[in-house]
Amino acid sequence: xxxxxxxxxxxxxxxxxxxxxxxxxxxxxxxxxxxxxxxxxxxxxxxxxxxxxxxxxxxxxxxxxxxxxxxxxxxxxxxxxxxxxxxxxxxxxxxxxxxxxxxxxxxxxxxxxxxxxxxxxxxxxxxxxxxxxxxxxxxxxxxxxxxxxxxxxxxxxxxxxxxxxxxxxxxxxxxxxxxxxxxxxxxxxxxxxxxxxxxxxxxxxxxxxxxxxxxxxxxxxxxxxxxxxxxxxxxxxxxxxxx
Amino acid sequence: xxxxxxxxxxxxxxxxxxxxxxxxxxxxxxxxxxxxxxxxxxxxxxxxxxxxxxxxxxxxxxxxxxxxxxxxxxxxxxxxxxxxxxxxxxxxxxxxxxxxxxxxxxxxxxxxxxxxxxxxxxxxxxxxxxxxxxxxxxxxxxxxxxxxxxxxxxxxxxxxxxxxxxxxxxxxxxxxxxxxxxxxxxxxxxxxxxxxxxxxxxxxxxxxxxxxxxxxxxxxxxxxxxxxxxxxxxxxxxxxxxxxxxxxxxxxxx
Numbered sequence: 001x002x003x004x005x006x007x008x009x010x011x012x013x014x015x016x017x018x019x020x021x022x023x024x025x026x027x028x029x030x031x032x033x034x035x036x037x038x039x040x041x042x043x044x045x046x047x048x049x050x051x052x053x054x055x056x057x058x059x060x061x062x063x064x065x066x067x068x069x070x071x072x073x074x075x076x077x078x079x080x081x082x083x084x085x086x087x088x089x090x091x092x093x094x095x096x097x098x099x100x101x102x103x104x105x106x107x108x109x110x111x112x113x114x115x116x117x118x119x120x121x122x123x124x125x126x127x128x129x130x131x132x133x134x135x136x137x138x139x140x141x142x143x144x145x146x147x148x149x150x151x152x153x154x155x156x157x158x159x160x161x162x163x164x165x166x167x168x169x170x171x172x173x174x175x176x177x178x179x180x181x182x183x184x185x186x187x188x189x190x191x192x193x194x195x196x197x198x199x200x201x202x203x204x205x206x207x208x209x210x211x212x213x214x215x216x217x218x219x220x221x222x223x224x225x226x227x228x229x230x231x232x233x234x235x236x237x238x239x240x241x242x243x
Numbered sequence: 244x245x246x247x248x249x250x251x252x253x254x255x256x257x258x259x260x261x262x263x264x265x266x267x268x269x270x271x272x273x274x275x276x277x278x279x280x281x282x283x284x285x286x287x288x289x290x291x292x293x294x295x296x297x298x299x300x301x302x303x304x305x306x307x308x309x310x311x312x313x314x315x316x317x318x319x320x321x322x323x324x325x326x327x328x329x330x331x332x333x334x335x336x337x338x339x340x341x342x343x344x345x346x347x348x349x350x351x352x353x354x355x356x357x358x359x360x361x362x363x364x365x366x367x368x369x370x371x372x373x374x375x376x377x378x379x380x381x382x383x384x385x386x387x388x389x390x391x392x393x394x395x396x397x398x399x400x401x402x403x404x405x406x407x408x409x410x411x412x413x414x415x416x417x418x419x420x421x422x423x424x425x426x427x428x429x430x431x432x433x434x435x436x437x438x439x440x441x442x443x444x445x446x447x448x449x450x451x452x453x454x455x456x457x458x459x460x461x462x463x464x465x466x467x468x469x470x471x472x473x474x475x476x477x478x479x480x481x482x483x484x485x486x487x488x489x490x491x492x493x494x495x496x497x
Contacts, residue, residue: 048372077374088365102373105266160372 001025002047002158002190007056009042016042018214020056026157026190029181029204033195034211035238040194041085043211044162047192048080049073060158078106081151083161087143089135089150095122096131099150106154121149125179141172145179152183159184159191165200173197177204198239201225210235256456259378260386274384281350281385281451282392286399292345293400296337297407301329305411305418325418326426329408334435335495338401339442340487343450346393347479351454354385355475358458359468367459382455386448393447394440401439438494442487449482 007020016039024030034040045051047058049065058065060076068076089098099118103109109117122128125145135143144164151159161180165173181204184191195201201208205222212218212234229236264270305325358381361367370377405427412420457475461467 050368050371074374074376077372080372080374082369082372084365084369086365088369090366090369091364104269105373105375 001061002192003057003059004043004047005057005059007043007046007058008054009039009046009051010054016214017046017053020211020216022209022216022219024190024192025207027185027188028206029184029191029193030207030209031193031195031201031205032209032211033198033201033205033238034217035196038211039214040196040211041162044160044192044194048082048160049077078154079157081154081156081159083144083147083151083159083164085163085166087135087147089143089146091135094132094134095127095138095146098135098146099153102150102154117153118149121153124152124183125149126175140167141169141175144168144172144176148176148179148183152187156187157189159189161191161193163194163196165195165197170199173200174203180204210238212238252460253453253456256378256382256459257452259376260382260452260455262376262379264379264383265375270384274387277384277388278392280353281388282395285346285349285392285396288345288349289342289396289400290403293338293342293403294407294410296341297329297333297404298411299407300332300337300404301325301408301411301418301423302415304328305415309417322418322422323426323429326408326423327430328426329423330405330427331430331435333401333404333408334439335491336487337404338397339439339446340483342397342400343393343443343446343483344480346396347450347483348476350389350393351450351475351479352472354451354454355458355461356468356472358382358455359461359471360458362459362461363464363468378459382452382459385455386451389447389451390444393450394443397439397443434494438490441494442490445486445490446483449486450479453479453482 002024004020004022004024007017008015009017020043032040032043042051046053053066060079063072063076065073065076090101093101096115096118099121100114103114103117107114118131119128122130125148127142127145127149130138130142130146135146138146159180164176164180168176177200180191180193183189193200193204202222202225205225208218208220208222208225209216210218210232218232218235225239229239305322308320308325308328309322358367361381367377367381370380408423409420412418412423454475457471457478461471
């Protein structure tokens with residue numbers, strides 16, 4: 001579980017996040033939605049420690065991120081997997097080497113065990129027989145799946161996804177959504193997904209956090225989205241503009 | 244951004260770079276690959292430039308010292324002086340400084356663009372999220388590889404500068420091979436080689452660390468990656484010339 005308490009973040013005079021209080025629970029996808037520039041990506045970067053918040057606490061299962069020294073923070077990050085908006089695959093490495101990379105760095109597995117784990121991860125994302133292709137040789141949807149496979153190569157507890165559906169067609173988008181739900185449930189991990197794709201929100205949004213102008217404007221689930229529209233004009237406008 | 248702000252950022256960057264690698268086996272593998280990229284890939288260009296520069300320096304020095312003039316009648320300057328001037332300037336200046344200025348353009352721009360590209364495509368963030376010290380992971384192998392390979396290239400360049408001079412004596416009657424060698428032997432001093440190597444190590448560090456720093460702090464897109472390469476080369480050249488002056492003053496200043 002990840003708790004965010006009173007999080008504030010500004011860039012110069014521009015306040016990007018204002019008093020964010022959220023709890024992300026394990027075992028189901030937590031969706032952070034909002035328009036471009038609403039502060040979703042900044043929130044995600046604060047959560048993984050790529051940005052330092054001005055105020056507030058981020059607590060990973062009773063461990064305060066802000067109180068950690070450099071080494072503890074690096075240790076925590078080994079429990080984190082992240083799917084980047086642009087995939088961030090290492091372009092000089094093959095698919096297999098990309099997935100093997102965290103195993104090489106942080107596990108004591110033998111080369112053959114590492115290969116077994118890589119193949120297991122590739123099977124999980126339905127991408128067998130692509131081991132020796134380079135990122136430049138595969139499609140956008142395949143890159144996303146490689147990104148997910150790399151993120152789950154080590155036994156992670158937390159998975160962060162920044163716009164996992166950006167640039168994908170609706171069918172591939174659905175495949176990625178299903179994959180994220182399945183991985184979250186199978187591994188019982190805390191998954192935080194940044195998205196502005198309302199189709200994804202409606203399909204897999206077991207917990208939805210709507211960020212509007214840097215503040216949490218609405219929290220609910222896909223089951224009570226309709227109710228949310230009526231009580232929150234900003235959410236309603238965001239939803240209508242999405243279709 | 245002021246000079247001192249930039250210097251502070253560089254110091255912070257180096258504090259992270261000079262940390263113990265997380266996995267030595269991975270570190271050495273990358274370092275050997277970088278040695279190939281920095282050293283072997285630059286060998287041909289260094290060999291060509293050194294040979295031609297050596298030949299041209301010999302011809303021009305001979306022309307200036309041995310052509311009769313009112314101030315210096317030819318007979319007053321022995322021919323071996325040309326060899327002395329060429330060999331000394333090769334060891335002290337041409338081999339380390341000119342070679343490193345060339346390498347600044349080749350290696351510096353390459354490193355800055357490579358790391359800059361990793362930065363804008365979020366690969367650096369990916370290292371960080373995995374719990375890897377990204378600054379050290381991307382920059383330290385390049386710095387170590389540079390510290391090994393660039394001084395080695397300077398040694399090769401030095402031999403070829405002299406060899407270029409020897410080649411030049413084959414095309415002129417004004418100077419013979421013996422004149423060149425006699426002059427070179429007469430003024431040779433081991434301290435000159437020491438100064439050349441000190442310059443080599445300092446310039447190697449400047450080329451690899453400044454270009455890594457410039458690439459690591461790239462923000463934006465493809466345009467900014469190109470700019471990072473250009474800025475890195477400019478900064479490295481200025482730093483090389485500045486430290487060249489400082490080293491000359493410290494070791495050779497009267």
